[in-house]
Amino acid sequence: MISLVWSPQMELGVPAMDTAHKAFFEELAQIAAAPDDQFGAVFFMLVAKLERDFEAEEELMEQINFPALNSHREQHARILSGLHHVVPQVMNGEIAAGRRAIELLAEWFMMHLTTMDLALAVALDLGAMQGMAGADAGGNAISVRPERALVRHGL
Numbered sequence: 001m002i003s004l005v006w007s008p009q010m011e012l013g014v015p016a017m018d019t020a021h022k023a024f025f026e027e028l029a030q031i032a033a034a035p036d037d038q039f040g041a042v043f044f045m046l047v048a049k050l051e052r053d054f055e056a057e058e059e060l061m062e063q064i065n066f067p068a069l070n071s072h073r074e075q076h077a078r079i080l081s082g083l084h085h086v087v088p089q090v091m092n093g094e095i096a097a098g099r100r101a102i103e104l105l106a107e108w109f110m111m112h113l114t115t116m117d118l119a120l121a122v123a124l125d126l127g128a129m130q131g132m133a134g135a136d137a138g139g140n141a142i143s144v145r146p147e148r149a150l151v152r153h154g155l
Protein backbone atom coordinates (compact mmCIF):
# COMPACT_ATOMS: atom_id res chain seq x y z
CA MET A 1 0.00 0.00 0.00
CA ILE A 2 1.21 3.50 -0.73
CA SER A 3 2.19 5.87 2.06
CA LEU A 4 -0.77 7.63 3.62
CA VAL A 5 1.29 10.49 5.00
CA TRP A 6 0.35 13.90 3.62
CA SER A 7 3.25 15.94 2.30
CA PRO A 8 3.33 19.70 1.62
CA GLN A 9 4.68 18.74 -1.81
CA MET A 10 1.20 17.42 -2.56
CA GLU A 11 -0.31 20.89 -2.17
CA LEU A 12 -1.76 22.38 -5.34
CA GLY A 13 -1.88 25.95 -4.04
CA VAL A 14 -5.67 26.11 -3.98
CA PRO A 15 -6.59 26.18 -0.29
CA ALA A 16 -10.07 24.71 -0.74
CA MET A 17 -8.62 21.71 -2.59
CA ASP A 18 -5.55 21.32 -0.37
CA THR A 19 -7.63 21.34 2.80
CA ALA A 20 -9.97 18.70 1.41
CA HIS A 21 -7.10 16.55 0.15
CA LYS A 22 -5.21 16.71 3.43
CA ALA A 23 -8.35 15.75 5.38
CA PHE A 24 -8.94 12.93 2.91
CA PHE A 25 -5.46 11.58 3.53
CA GLU A 26 -6.01 11.69 7.27
CA GLU A 27 -9.24 9.76 6.81
CA LEU A 28 -7.51 7.18 4.62
CA ALA A 29 -4.95 6.62 7.37
CA GLN A 30 -7.73 6.42 9.95
CA ILE A 31 -9.67 3.82 8.00
CA ALA A 32 -6.53 1.78 7.31
CA ALA A 33 -5.94 1.60 11.06
CA ALA A 34 -9.58 0.91 11.97
CA PRO A 35 -10.33 -2.49 13.47
CA ASP A 36 -12.71 -4.71 11.53
CA ASP A 37 -15.65 -4.01 13.85
CA GLN A 38 -15.35 -0.26 13.17
CA PHE A 39 -14.35 -0.44 9.53
CA GLY A 40 -17.86 -0.26 8.07
CA ALA A 41 -18.84 2.96 9.85
CA VAL A 42 -15.59 4.70 8.86
CA PHE A 43 -15.90 3.39 5.30
CA PHE A 44 -19.40 4.80 4.87
CA MET A 45 -18.34 8.18 6.28
CA LEU A 46 -15.38 8.29 3.91
CA VAL A 47 -17.55 7.59 0.88
CA ALA A 48 -20.02 10.30 1.95
CA LYS A 49 -17.18 12.79 2.45
CA LEU A 50 -15.70 11.94 -0.92
CA GLU A 51 -19.07 12.59 -2.56
CA ARG A 52 -19.16 16.07 -0.98
CA ASP A 53 -15.53 16.82 -1.90
CA PHE A 54 -16.07 15.80 -5.51
CA GLU A 55 -19.19 17.93 -5.70
CA ALA A 56 -17.30 20.95 -4.36
CA GLU A 57 -14.51 20.43 -6.87
CA GLU A 58 -17.00 20.11 -9.71
CA GLU A 59 -18.63 23.38 -8.63
CA LEU A 60 -15.23 25.07 -8.93
CA MET A 61 -14.87 23.67 -12.43
CA GLU A 62 -18.32 24.92 -13.39
CA GLN A 63 -17.51 28.41 -12.12
CA ILE A 64 -14.55 28.76 -14.46
CA ASN A 65 -16.05 26.77 -17.35
CA PHE A 66 -13.19 24.32 -17.02
CA PRO A 67 -12.75 22.61 -20.41
CA ALA A 68 -11.98 19.21 -18.87
CA LEU A 69 -15.02 19.28 -16.59
CA ASN A 70 -16.68 16.27 -18.19
CA SER A 71 -13.64 13.99 -18.13
CA HIS A 72 -12.75 15.08 -14.59
CA ARG A 73 -16.33 14.51 -13.45
CA GLU A 74 -16.28 11.11 -15.15
CA GLN A 75 -13.22 10.09 -13.11
CA HIS A 76 -15.01 11.14 -9.93
CA ALA A 77 -18.11 9.17 -10.96
CA ARG A 78 -16.11 6.06 -11.80
CA ILE A 79 -14.35 5.95 -8.43
CA LEU A 80 -17.61 6.59 -6.57
CA SER A 81 -19.28 3.85 -8.59
CA GLY A 82 -16.53 1.45 -7.60
CA LEU A 83 -16.88 2.36 -3.95
CA HIS A 84 -20.68 2.09 -4.06
CA HIS A 85 -20.25 -1.36 -5.56
CA VAL A 86 -18.26 -2.43 -2.49
CA VAL A 87 -20.72 -0.97 0.06
CA PRO A 88 -23.03 -4.04 0.10
CA GLN A 89 -20.02 -6.31 0.64
CA VAL A 90 -18.83 -4.21 3.58
CA MET A 91 -22.37 -4.21 4.97
CA ASN A 92 -22.28 -8.03 4.78
CA GLY A 93 -19.09 -8.08 6.81
CA GLU A 94 -16.71 -8.60 3.91
CA ILE A 95 -14.16 -6.19 5.37
CA ALA A 96 -11.29 -7.48 3.22
CA ALA A 97 -13.10 -6.25 0.12
CA GLY A 98 -13.49 -2.83 1.72
CA ARG A 99 -9.82 -2.72 2.71
CA ARG A 100 -8.80 -3.61 -0.85
CA ALA A 101 -11.04 -0.83 -2.17
CA ILE A 102 -9.33 1.63 0.17
CA GLU A 103 -5.91 0.56 -1.10
CA LEU A 104 -7.02 1.06 -4.69
CA LEU A 105 -8.62 4.38 -3.77
CA ALA A 106 -5.33 5.64 -2.31
CA GLU A 107 -3.46 4.63 -5.47
CA TRP A 108 -6.11 6.22 -7.66
CA PHE A 109 -6.01 9.42 -5.63
CA MET A 110 -2.28 9.92 -6.20
CA MET A 111 -2.78 9.59 -9.95
CA HIS A 112 -5.81 11.85 -9.89
CA LEU A 113 -4.05 14.49 -7.78
CA THR A 114 -1.08 14.73 -10.11
CA THR A 115 -3.12 14.81 -13.31
CA MET A 116 -6.74 15.99 -13.17
CA ASP A 117 -6.58 17.99 -9.94
CA LEU A 118 -3.28 19.60 -10.91
CA ALA A 119 -4.79 20.68 -14.23
CA LEU A 120 -7.71 22.22 -12.36
CA ALA A 121 -5.35 24.04 -9.98
CA VAL A 122 -3.46 25.50 -12.94
CA ALA A 123 -6.72 26.65 -14.52
CA LEU A 124 -7.82 28.26 -11.25
CA ASP A 125 -4.46 30.00 -10.93
CA LEU A 126 -4.63 31.28 -14.47
CA GLY A 127 -8.21 32.40 -13.94
CA ALA A 128 -7.15 34.33 -10.85
CA MET A 129 -4.37 36.00 -12.80
CA GLN A 130 -6.92 37.06 -15.41
CA GLY A 131 -9.15 38.49 -12.70
CA MET A 132 -11.77 35.77 -12.69
CA ALA A 133 -13.41 35.55 -9.30
CA GLY A 134 -14.51 32.31 -7.77
CA ALA A 135 -15.87 30.86 -4.60
CA ASP A 136 -15.89 27.44 -3.05
CA ALA A 137 -19.01 25.47 -2.17
CA GLY A 138 -19.29 27.39 1.09
CA GLY A 139 -19.33 30.74 -0.68
CA ASN A 140 -15.78 31.60 0.38
CA ALA A 141 -13.62 33.36 -2.16
CA ILE A 142 -11.08 31.09 -3.79
CA SER A 143 -7.76 32.25 -2.50
CA VAL A 144 -5.19 31.27 -5.05
CA ARG A 145 -1.72 32.69 -5.22
CA PRO A 146 -1.17 33.75 -8.82
CA GLU A 147 2.30 35.09 -8.07
CA ARG A 148 3.36 31.55 -7.24
CA ALA A 149 1.48 29.91 -10.06
CA LEU A 150 3.94 30.61 -12.84
CA VAL A 151 6.84 29.15 -10.92
CA ARG A 152 4.93 26.28 -9.37
CA HIS A 153 3.54 25.08 -12.66
CA GLY A 154 6.63 25.85 -14.68
CA LEU A 155 4.88 28.38 -16.88
Ligand SMILES: [Fe+2]
Binding pocket: 057, 072, 076, 112, 116, 117
Ligand atom coordinates in the same frame (compact mmCIF):
# COMPACT_ATOMS: atom_id res chain seq x y z
FE1 LIG B 1 -10.75 15.74 -8.75
